[in-house]
Structure formats: structure tokens, C-alpha cells
Amino acid sequence: MKETLIEMARHNLRHATAGTIDQADTIVRVPASHYLDANRYDQEIDKVFKRMPLVVGFSSEFRDPGDFRTLTIADVPVLVVRHADGELRAFINSCRHRGAQIVVAPEGNAKSFACPYHAWRYDTDGHLISVFNADEFGALDHEGHGLVALPVAERAGIVWVTLDPDSTLDIDTFLCGYDGLLDLYGFKDWQLYDRREVIGPNWKVAYDGYMDLYHLPVLHRQTFGTGMPSQALYYAYGPHQRVSSPDPGLAQLAEEPEAEWPTARLLASVWTIFPHVSIANFDGGGGRAVMVSQLFPGETVGESTTVQNYLMENLPTTDAERESADAQFKLLEYVVAEEDYATGIRQQRALAARGGDVLFGRNEAGGQHFHQFVDRLLETGDDQLSELFEKEDQP
Ligand code: FES
Ligand SMILES: [Fe+2]
Known part of the structure; x- marks a missing residue:
């Protein structure tokens, strides 16, 4: 699978060098009610959360x-x-x-x-x-x-459970080969350093943000700065999507033989696992670390809980490393709670007042794909579930 990462890096570098980006065919509209309607939400619990491996x-x-x-x-x-x-x-x-x-x-x-x-x-x-x-x-x-x-x-060192005891959806069918890429992290030997919960808006309002790099230099300008990328390349394995920004820094790698391109460098991205997880790379604590965010639906349509897991290749061994890991994790909690989710909570209130649609631009292919897949899932009976995943195109 490392060859796939290398191909993705080459694709990424071509865009970074040319100053171009992949675009979806059209702008997609999603009815505001899909975020707000209690009946729709009940269906999502039954057809998404109770049928997908989580x-x-x-x-x-x-x-x-x-x-x-x-x-x-x-x-x-x-x-x-x-x-x-x-x-x-x-x-x-x-x-x-x-x-x-x-x-x-x-x-x-x-x-x-x-x-x-x-x-x-x-x-x-x-x-x-x-x-x-x-x-x-x-x-x-x-x-x-x-x-x-x-x-x-x-x-890939990750544990999935399906809430339906009678499910016939095979995990490998569901994963569409995506776990082969995630496996390159080696998570089975990584350690959980810390875990905390953040209360947020509707699960899709929250989840949209994890596939969205468009907002990074805007909403997070005070925390991450204005130099953050706003462009995203999406690589879909069924409903699971890798989200990477074009990275001109990859040009340095291109001077070395491919076999020597470091896997850790090639993995840098956001990795979403449908329907509710995002993995993001961070440094903090003296080595490689990721934040794995698990989103769970709340008591009502307008609420969700996110479990933030700070996973480290090696646990910190010195006070300085612990302080650095703590500072990184605290910043991520702040960014998600006070910037992403505080905005999301106001967004869903504003949306309820206005109604109509929300828009996903040609530069937001990840959100388009996610919402379209949820729609298909709601229309798919249990007996057709495996087929839905088998039909998905893979890169
Ligand atoms: S309910 Fe568990 S032993 Fe009675
Ligand atoms: Fe964000």
C-alpha cells in the first residue's frame, strides 16, 4: 500500500507545482432540514449508526x-x-x-x-x-x-463494533481497502495518551468540518494562523476519505528515490472513517502523534459528543515531552470546542431560522460525497447494504 501513498503524493505534488486543484463537477445543495429534522435524525441513528461498523x-x-x-x-x-x-x-x-x-x-x-x-x-x-x-x-x-x-x-490497530447483532455487512466490504492505508501508521503499537469529550452541534454539522480545509485560514486564523491551506484533495475509498492539501514541500522528496520516501511524511493528512471518525497528524510530546476524533450522536438532533483521543507512537518520557503533549492536546480541544463547534452551534440555530439549502462548492467534494452517501444509505435496505459498498468506486 505504500505505493498508493506514493501515487497520492505524486498527484498532490503535481497540483502543488501547477497551482491547480481537483474540483467536483457541480455545486451541491443539501436541504437545511437534513441537519435539523428530528425524523430524519431518527432515521440516521437507525440506518447509519446502528448499521455501520463504528x-x-x-x-x-x-x-x-x-x-x-x-x-x-x-x-x-x-x-x-x-x-x-x-x-x-x-x-x-x-x-x-x-x-x-x-x-x-x-x-x-x-x-x-x-x-x-x-x-x-x-x-x-x-x-x-x-x-x-x-x-x-x-x-x-x-x-x-x-x-x-x-x-x-x-x-490497522483500530477496533470496530456494529450495533446490530444480526448485521451481515462484512467489515472488509465496509472498509473498501482503506484500512490497508491506515495500517501504515502502525497504530496497533501506539499508545493512548489522553482522552476527553467535547459537546458539539448536530453530528453532520460537526463532521462536515473534518472534511473541510476551506475554513482553516479563516475560522482558525487566531489559533493556527492565516498560512493554513484552504485547498483540499480528496481520495475516496467507498465513503471513507483521505483529505490532503497540496504540499509544495513534497518537491524535496521527489529528489530522493521513491523507496526512501518516509512513510510518516506520506501519511500527513486528515483521514476520515465513515461515518464518524477523523484522524489528524500532530507533533507534540516528543514524537509522532494523531488526534482521533470519534463523533457520536447526542440525545437530540442538535447535539453530538466528540471523543478526542490523543494517540502517540511513544508515550512521553520526560516532563518537557508531557508538557508539550498536554499543550498540543489542550490547543486542539480549544480549537474544536471554541472555534469549530461554537460556530456549528450558532450555524444550526441560524439555519433553522433561514431554512432553504446549504451549499457544498466544487472545492468541497468531500462534503458532497459524505452527504450523498448518507442519503443513499437511508434508502438502502439491510439486504442491499453489502452491495452498496461493493459498488463504490475506488481510486
Ligand atoms: S438482572 Fe442481572 S442478575 Fe438479575
Ligand atoms: Fe476546524
Whole structure:
């Protein structure tokens, strides 16, 4: 896959040298209601968030058997755990007795899980292993009363779970080969340094910003400066999109043999993972780092929660490195909360008053592709889901 990165870098450099950019065919209009309508939002929860594999964490958070995490997405409580066979398992975090949430801790290590209500116990494979006062409860077939399993997969050091236990959408079909590029980061050996949450606007108002470099020198002029690029090249693998700005600095690389072009340099970009993740490169903390932003839908159409994960190739070892990582992460939190999302919250209020459409220009192909894909997904039945991804063009 490194050859693909090199091809992308060559394409990028051609544009940077010529002062040109790829453009979509037309300006695309998206009805304001797509961001504001509660019925539309319910459909997006059902057809997007409950059917797509979603990023729930990183392989490095589940190093040892019994390492687990819990999280709640779209009101579905999820438990993810490393089983003794080395593979991950995911379950709906609800007891088969009377439904209590079994694991409440956000993370930890356990050989088995006891329900806090009446102490029914399950192993890391989801099997019901014991029932409290079993003789008095009555005869029960344990095999038929294990935890409800969810599809789970690890690729490129990233963990995905699908909230639909009956999903037949294969993760590799869904990823369209994109994970082969992400794998070049080597995330499976990276470490989570810090994680925090930012409350934001409607998930698509928020997500649009991650595919949009057009706003960088404008909205972020006070934090990132006016020298930021406003142009973007989009590379789509199905609905997943790499977003890069033309980079004249690549000309230095072009003087070296391709085999020596450093992979880390070639990866520099924003990488979005449909429908809710963005990965951006940063330096801070003495080495390579990325911020992985996971967007989750909120209680209402106008709210979302973003989990910001600061992932590092090597954790800081000195106070100076820790201070630098903290400063970088704090700046990113500020930029997203006070610039992107504060603007987004005012934007959706203004949009509700005005109605009509929003526009995605020929220079905003990423947003066009994203909204068009969400539209197609809403119209696609479960039995056609795999086909929708198989049909997607790849570069
Ligand atoms: S609800 Fe879990 S043991 Fe009763
Ligand atoms: Fe932004």
C-alpha cells in the first residue's frame, strides 16, 4: 500500500507545482432540514449508526486477555473485551436475567463479569457461567442465555463494533481497502495518551468540518494562523476519505528515490472513517502523534459528543515531552470546542431560522460525497447494504 501513498503524493505534488486543484463537477445543495429534522435524525441513528461498523477504541487498549471497555452509543450499552483466544468479543452490556447493565466501569481487566443486580456471572466469551441461588431460580439452559454478541473487528490497530447483532455487512466490504492505508501508521503499537469529550452541534454539522480545509485560514486564523491551506484533495475509498492539501514541500522528496520516501511524511493528512471518525497528524510530546476524533450522536438532533483521543507512537518520557503533549492536546480541544463547534452551534440555530439549502462548492467534494452517501444509505435496505459498498468506486 505504500505505493498508493506514493501515487497520492505524486498527484498532490503535481497540483502543488501547477497551482491547480481537483474540483467536483457541480455545486451541491443539501436541504437545511437534513441537519435539523428530528425524523430524519431518527432515521440516521437507525440506518447509519446502528448499521455501520463504528470505531470504539484501539487494539492497544486491549493488550491482555480480560482487558475490557464499556461505552454507550445511540443508547446501546456496549462491552468490548479481549477473550483468552486473543480475539476481541463485543456484547450488548445487558444481563439476560432482567436486563441490568452488567459492567459499569469504563475500563478494566476481568476474568468474568458479575451482574450487579443478582450476581449472574458471564465469562469473556459471553457464556452464562453461574446463576445465584440457581436451585431456587429454577432450571435454565445456560447455552441459550449468554450475552448478546455484536460483530467486532480489529484492523490497522483500530477496533470496530456494529450495533446490530444480526448485521451481515462484512467489515472488509465496509472498509473498501482503506484500512490497508491506515495500517501504515502502525497504530496497533501506539499508545493512548489522553482522552476527553467535547459537546458539539448536530453530528453532520460537526463532521462536515473534518472534511473541510476551506475554513482553516479563516475560522482558525487566531489559533493556527492565516498560512493554513484552504485547498483540499480528496481520495475516496467507498465513503471513507483521505483529505490532503497540496504540499509544495513534497518537491524535496521527489529528489530522493521513491523507496526512501518516509512513510510518516506520506501519511500527513486528515483521514476520515465513515461515518464518524477523523484522524489528524500532530507533533507534540516528543514524537509522532494523531488526534482521533470519534463523533457520536447526542440525545437530540442538535447535539453530538466528540471523543478526542490523543494517540502517540511513544508515550512521553520526560516532563518537557508531557508538557508539550498536554499543550498540543489542550490547543486542539480549544480549537474544536471554541472555534469549530461554537460556530456549528450558532450555524444550526441560524439555519433553522433561514431554512432553504446549504451549499457544498466544487472545492468541497468531500462534503458532497459524505452527504450523498448518507442519503443513499437511508434508502438502502439491510439486504442491499453489502452491495452498496461493493459498488463504490475506488481510486
Ligand atoms: S438482572 Fe442481572 S442478575 Fe438479575
Ligand atoms: Fe476546524
